[in-house]
Amino acid sequence: MFNPVKRFIISHLCPSIPNQAIVDALKNIGIIPISQINYLKAGINVEGYEHVLSFRRQMFLNPEDIPKLPGSLLINIYESQFRIFFTDDKITYFLCKSVGHTTSNCKKKKQ
Numbered sequence: 195m196f197n198p199v200k201r202f203i204i205s206h207l208c209p210s211i212p213n214q215a216i217v218d219a220l221k222n223i224g225i226i227p228i229s230q231i232n233y234l235k236a237g238i239n240v241e242g243y244e245h246v247l248s249f250r251r252q253m254f255l256n257p258e259d260i261p262k263l264p265g266s267l268l269i270n271i272y273e274s275q276f277r278i279f280f281t282d283d284k285i286t287y288f289l290c291k292s293v294g295h296t297t298s299n300c301k302k303k304k305q
């Protein structure tokens with residue numbers, strides 16, 4: 195069976211910002227995640243630091259909500275504004291903004 199849900203990474207997100215603040219901001223624009231928002235570990239492989247969280251989290255969305263998801267969103271919390279960013283797990287080369295390749299195989303890169 196095919197599962198049409200899509201994974202999105204939420205980045206530039208301080209670990210102290212609660213998941214509910216993100217869910218509330220998404221609901222305000224008509225998006226309801228179909229999974230809990232989960233913290234992603236920083237990937238530190240030094241004994242005693244494995245628990246350190248990154249500034250990224252993940253969530254899953256229904257396909258019909260994907261077009262409504264902006265590239266970034268302002269979260270208002272703690273009397274401050276935080277801009278968070280949403281990306282899927284496609285590889286995107288940052289210079290040419292094309293999806294599916296990296297520097298080594300970019301046809302548009304400068305010689």
